[in-house]
Amino acid sequence: MGSNLIIDAKNISKSYGSGANRFDALKDVSFQVAQGESVAIVGKSGSGKSTLMHLIALLDKPDSGALEVEGRDALRMKQRELSNFRNKKFGFVFQQFFLTPNTSVLDNVVLPLKISGIRRSERKRRGLQILANFELESKSAKKATTLSGGQKQRVVIARALINEPAVIFADEPTGNLDSATGGVVEDTLFALNKKNGITLVIVTHDEELAARCDRRVYLKDGEIVPSLSNKKVKA
Amino acid sequence: MKTSDLLASAVANTFRSKLRTTLTVLALFIGAFTLTLTTAVGAGVTDYVTKQVASLGANDVFIISGGAQANPTDGPAEYDPETSTASDGTSAGPLAAGGALTEADLETLSATEGLTKVSPVRSVAFDYIQNGDGTKYEFTANPASSITKADLVAGEQLSSGSTENQVVLPSDYLEPLGYATGEDAVGQQVSLGLTDILGQKHTVDATVVGVAQTSLLASGAGINQALTNSAADLQMAGIQTLNPRYAIATARFDASLPAQDVSALKQKVVDEGFSVQTIQDQLGVITTVIAGIVGVLNAFAIIALLAASFGIVNTLLMSVQERTREIGLMKAMGMRSSRVFALFSLEATFIGFLGSALGALVAVLLGTALSAGLAAGPLAALPGLNILLFDPASIAGIIILIMAIAFVSGTLPARRAAKQNPIESLRYE
Known part of the structure; x- marks a missing residue:
């Protein structure tokens, strides 16, 4: 394995509950993501695809296995380092947007910068700049709840990008959008992948979206389906 | 963040x-x-x-009475013929704490190191106050006023060292005596009438040095030591009792002393068979x-x-x-x-x-x-x-x-x- 692997998960497992209620969400899964590629994690609901994303995005810890991010052992990182890593290196796009209501579009977009402790003036400058890139500058003072679905998801992408992350994790990014606006959002994501070299990890059950990715990994009942997946990591 | x-x-x-x-x-x-x-x-x-x-006394004053009662709330002290003194029970108010004091007691106190200006509080009964030829009004003097700090509205405090007869009027005396304001009264002469123990009428002149807020606790006007002495002498009509008794005496101490030294001094006075209080004790x-x-x-x-x-x-x-x-x-x-x-x-x-x-x-x-x-x-x-x-x-x-x-x-x-x-x-x- 080369040093260009940004995520390297080996034999990770995760289960929830205990005893009779025990549910193995992920069973002995090995999964790699190289710098700059776009990967789709495909599967039905309950297949473990979200769990896999949460683990590799350092939102949760696997019960067993090994996990390296940018060559560092993620399982031995302290809580503080994990938080810092997510803040600096990862961007998140969620199906349900998760914009803070009654708060301006600009404040929503600069939230990661606020969390990382960047000055107010710098936040505003960078926030307006990124909104301009998404042609949302005129909406910056509007409340997030007043936007349309497509606009909301573009605000979410702007928020994910503001910290200039290495990886964007997108969980069903087009799940709540009609096909036209969904297409625009897809184009935006893949353009970022191609032009800016940002690694893209998309969790979806949408075959068409998955087909646009460099590589697809299929999950079923917490295990990778080898016959369907392109396991080989692009160098 | x-x-x-x-x-x-x-x-x-x-x-x-x-x-x-x-x-x-x-x-x-x-x-x-x-x-x-x-x-x-x-x-x-x-x-x-x-x-x-505070109108009952300054902060460098001990109020001393007979009987070794350190604290008036501790209940009665046991009778001891060596130290206990007779109390007439007539002295009322916050200044009354124990038995009577004799001349011998005053000498003992004067000899006590740390106490200065030990003087008995002599009570004087005035009949009236009069401004020139104006109407006479009933007049009561606060016996402890020579050591007090009045809550002044005009003028200044009584001078304990002065030989001049001084009086501090309660503010409700102003109008009856014909003064428009407190400032008008300050510096004016008033006449105080009294009757001696033989029934003879006398008057004493005094200067108004200040006007005090009418007080709840220290009733009556303030009179300085000089006025107290001259009025008391008149009242006794020149007769010296063999064994005068005083309800209380006052003594001054160095107000700059630290608290523990004041306590030690108090203890010393108590050990000599007296009851002693500072103004803070009374406030307490x-x-x-x-x-x-x-x-x-x-x-x-x-x-x-x-x-x-x-x-x-x-x-x-x-x-x-x-x-x-x-x-x-x-x-x-x-x-x-x-x-x-x-x-x-x-x-x-x-x-x-x-x-x-x-x-x-x-x-x-x-x-x-x-x-x-x-x-x-x-x-x-x-x-x-x-x-x-x-x-x-x-x-x-x-x-x-x-x-x-x-x-x-x-x-x-x-x-x-x-x-x-x-x-x-x-x-x-």
């Missing part, structure tokens, strides 16, 4: 659900309002009593009573605050519930649990600040108006009484106390928010 951003976010968040914040703030408001008023009443009454009692009893009353009032305010603190817990728990996703999102984006905890604790503290600051402000505004109204109306008979005295330090103390209560109440919901798992929070519907 930087602390300044955390603070700004906390303030902004409290205004996001206005109704809920308003209701919680209202509960705290009531507590702060009550606490500010009760504290102000306590301070006002204490201040009044302090001024009043009265302030204890006031503190007790204020304490009960404050207890009610604290109960109101306690109820309000549960309101804060409830408000913030609802807020945490409502903002589950937001918390999850912030944590996913790298906000540390300690900062989430700080954010919610700050929100609670800010709610505490809002409630307490508003409560205190309204209490001050309303109380000042009320105090002025009462002083002009029902409490006009007690001049100098400012029933509500607002002390900036105690108001600041109340605000800080309530903010602290709010912070403590906020820790439970804040802990819950901090402990939330980002994934669980994001899944939360």
Whole structure:
């Protein structure tokens, strides 16, 4: 394995509950993501695809296995380092947007910068700049709840990008959008992948979206389906 | 997240659900309002009593009486023929503490190291006061006034060293004696009439040096040592009793002495068989009573605050519930649990600040108006009484106390928010 692997998960497992209620969400899964590629994690609901994303995005810890991010052992990182890593290196796009209501579009977009402790003036400058890139500058003072679905998801992408992350994790990014606006959002994501070299990890059950990715990994009942997946990591 | 951003976010968040914040703030408001008023009443009454009692004596004075009763509240002392002295029981008021003093006692006291200017308090009974040829008015002199500090409205204090006959008039004597203001009276001569023990009438002239606020505790006018002596001599009609007895004597000590030296000096006087009190000792009893009353009032305010603190817990728990996703999102984006905890604790503290600051402000505004109204109306008979005295330090103390209560109440919901798992929070519907 080369040093260009940004995520390297080996034999990770995760289960929830205990005893009779025990549910193995992920069973002995090995999964790699190289710098700059776009990967789709495909599967039905309950297949473990979200769990896999949460683990590799350092939102949760696997019960067993090994996990390296940018060559560092993620399982031995302290809580503080994990938080810092997510803040600096990862961007998140969620199906349900998760914009803070009654708060301006600009404040929503600069939230990661606020969390990382960047000055107010710098936040505003960078926030307006990124909104301009998404042609949302005129909406910056509007409340997030007043936007349309497509606009909301573009605000979410702007928020994910503001910290200039290495990886964007997108969980069903087009799940709540009609096909036209969904297409625009897809184009935006893949353009970022191609032009800016940002690694893209998309969790979806949408075959068409998955087909646009460099590589697809299929999950079923917490295990990778080898016959369907392109396991080989692009160098 | 930087602390300044955390603070700004906390303030902004409290205004996001206005109704809920308003209701919680209202509960705290009531507590702060009550606490500010009760504290102000306590301070006002204490201040009044302090001024009043200060008119009983200066702070470098021991009030000494016979009988080794260190503290008047300790119950009767056992009779001991060596030290006990006879008491006539006629001396009333806060200055009466024990038995009578004899000339021998006074000599003992004068010989005591650390005590200076030991002098018996001689009581003088005047018949009247008269301004020139004007109407005669009944007149009472406060026997302890030579050592007192009057609560002056004009002029100055009596001079204990002066040989001039001096008098400090209570302010309610001004009008009857024909003075328009206190300033008019200062420097004027008045005549004091008295009858000696043989029934002979005499008059003494005295200069008005000051005008005092009418006092609750120290009734009567103030007269200095020179006037006391000349009036007392007249009253005795030149007859010397063989064994004069005095209810009390006063002695001065060095006011700059540290507290433990004053205590040692007091103990020395007590060991010699006398009872001794400073003005602070006398104040102590009265302030204890006031503190007790204020304490009960404050207890009610604290109960109101306690109820309000549960309101804060409830408000913030609802807020945490409502903002589950937001918390999850912030944590996913790298906000540390300690900062989430700080954010919610700050929100609670800010709610505490809002409630307490508003409560205190309204209490001050309303109380000042009320105090002025009462002083002009029902409490006009007690001049100098400012029933509500607002002390900036105690108001600041109340605000800080309530903010602290709010912070403590906020820790439970804040802990819950901090402990939330980002994934669980994001899944939360």
